[in-house]
Amino acid sequence: xxxxxxxxxxxxxxxxxxxxxxxxxxxxxxxxxxxxxxxxxxxxxxxxxxxxxxxxxxxxxxxxxxxxxxxxxxxxxxxxxxxxxxxxxxxxxxxxxxxxxxxxxxxxxxxxxxxxxxxxxxxxxxxx
Amino acid sequence: xxxxxxxxxxxxxxxxxxxxxxxxxxxxxxxxxxxxxxxxxxxxxxxxxxxxxxxxxxxxxxxxxxxxxxxxxxxxxxxxxxxxxxxxxxxxxxxxxxxxxxxxxxxxxxxxxxxxxxxxxxxxxxxxxxxxxxxxxxxxxxxxxxxxxxxxxxxxxxxxxxxxxxxxxxxxxxxxxxxxxxxxxxxxxxxxxxxxxxxxxxxxxxxxxxxxxxxxxxxxxxxxxxxxxxxxxxxxxxxxxxxxxxxxxxxxxxxxxxxxxxxxxxxxxxxxxxxxxxxxxxxxxxxxxxxxxxxxxxxxxxxxxxxxxxxxxxxxxxxxxxxxxxxxxxxxxxxxxxxxxxxxxxxxxxxxxxxxxxxxxxxxxxxxxxxxxxxxxxxxxxxxxxxxxxxxxxx
Numbered sequence: 001x002x003x004x005x006x007x008x009x010x011x012x013x014x015x016x017x018x019x020x021x022x023x024x025x026x027x028x029x030x031x032x033x034x035x036x037x038x039x040x041x042x043x044x045x046x047x048x049x050x051x052x053x054x055x056x057x058x059x060x061x062x063x064x065x066x067x068x069x070x071x072x073x074x075x076x077x078x079x080x081x082x083x084x085x086x087x088x089x090x091x092x093x094x095x096x097x098x099x100x101x102x103x104x105x106x107x108x109x110x111x112x113x114x115x116x117x118x119x120x121x122x123x124x125x126x127x128x
Numbered sequence: 129x130x131x132x133x134x135x136x137x138x139x140x141x142x143x144x145x146x147x148x149x150x151x152x153x154x155x156x157x158x159x160x161x162x163x164x165x166x167x168x169x170x171x172x173x174x175x176x177x178x179x180x181x182x183x184x185x186x187x188x189x190x191x192x193x194x195x196x197x198x199x200x201x202x203x204x205x206x207x208x209x210x211x212x213x214x215x216x217x218x219x220x221x222x223x224x225x226x227x228x229x230x231x232x233x234x235x236x237x238x239x240x241x242x243x244x245x246x247x248x249x250x251x252x253x254x255x256x257x258x259x260x261x262x263x264x265x266x267x268x269x270x271x272x273x274x275x276x277x278x279x280x281x282x283x284x285x286x287x288x289x290x291x292x293x294x295x296x297x298x299x300x301x302x303x304x305x306x307x308x309x310x311x312x313x314x315x316x317x318x319x320x321x322x323x324x325x326x327x328x329x330x331x332x333x334x335x336x337x338x339x340x341x342x343x344x345x346x347x348x349x350x351x352x353x354x355x356x357x358x359x360x361x362x363x364x365x366x367x368x369x370x371x372x373x374x375x376x377x378x379x380x381x382x383x384x385x386x387x388x389x390x391x392x393x394x395x396x397x398x399x400x401x402x403x404x405x406x407x408x409x410x411x412x413x414x415x416x417x418x419x420x421x422x423x424x425x426x427x428x429x430x431x432x433x434x435x436x437x438x439x440x441x442x443x444x445x446x447x448x449x450x451x452x453x454x455x456x457x458x459x460x461x462x463x464x465x466x467x468x469x470x471x472x473x474x475x476x477x478x479x480x481x482x483x484x485x486x487x488x489x490x491x492x493x494x495x496x497x498x499x500x501x502x503x504x505x506x507x508x509x510x511x512x513x514x515x516x517x518x519x520x521x522x523x
Contacts, residue, residue, distance in 0.1 A: 009267035019267075032381075039381030041268035047381035067289070067386060067509075069281030070334045071273070080278045082386065089382025094272045105289040122271045 139168030177234025213513030214505025242348025243468015309459025371402025390514025
């Protein structure tokens, strides 16, 4: 489905759990326990309050396309997107499909996992 | 603190080059410094404050660049400010220079900017990787291949989705820039283009075409900001900042509106400080890395309501002498110059030209007394610095 092999992420100690979960096919988010809001990208402190009163949570993996852009002349062409997750945060990702021209804002999508250059799995999304 | 009359922009200079094969980066900074000081009628020895951002040579060695630059220029300083916020930095520097002068930290402030990405065969992809590899967000973004064009593409796509904005309306922004650039002998792209020309150019990142993008050019510019006593001793028109705003807009843990840039905050602050309204502005320099950049900033700064930008720019809305708001009368980044991929400096310079009555006669706004310059540094669809300046020419 996708020929492009994504570059591998640099894995820092604070977010290693996110990448371990991705290797198990699970998408993690971080939640601020003071406000109850989930956030992405993950970090130990809440970007809303600065507090360390936060925890990991497993995301449903469901979302809708908030915006997208296709690079038609890249080799191979690919689609970058902001996906609005069911839990609230918008995350940057790629949309995978045979027909890049068919992708639309508002379209429901579901997480999938793709091996990066090092073998580390990274979350991406496909129409559902 | 009111800004008006605290200090004046007395010197402004844009390097004529767009391809600096014969100049090093350091020499470009020297060239523009000399040009702005000559424009002001001041000398090297008068400078006691220097302002620069991450485009000085040596910046890649942490902390070394600005000191090296001060030495190469040969300045003897009482004040140094290296606030870095990419292309918006230089508008911020003007506001900081006024504050420093008002606080007695310096009397003559020099601001320089330069770059030579064209000579160095700049690659947006390679540059993006290099810039962000140690940044906290990088692991969560780099795998997905964000290059500048597709991040702005997502802004345009969302604007089209929410407001029905069309590719034709965006193209009018390039048409206006090209209309102005035909009168600028230094502009990289002097040929007038039509809406159809833009639509016929290849798609770079959906929905943006090649002609929706700015040029990649070498060069730079400089400004001199001076204490009122110094300014009045010179023979230049008195141009003073009367309002300023700065903001960093970021993704806020994934809770953001991609169509609301930092300009929402900076416009509000700058207009409040200046005591004027968008309808009072006679000329606007708006950052134009892409056509969508201009459209969003028009809305964010309050020149029109959210969603009205497409209609605002259509049918020559930004062309001097024709439209409702003359924008980027030098041809802007879209057609003239985007030196070092940092367009904020040239934005201030063209606003100063307009206020002095020194723009090209074909694009000069009659009796221009009130102008706005706005810069974006970074990416509108992600984290960026926004800076607004409102400038007035005193009678």
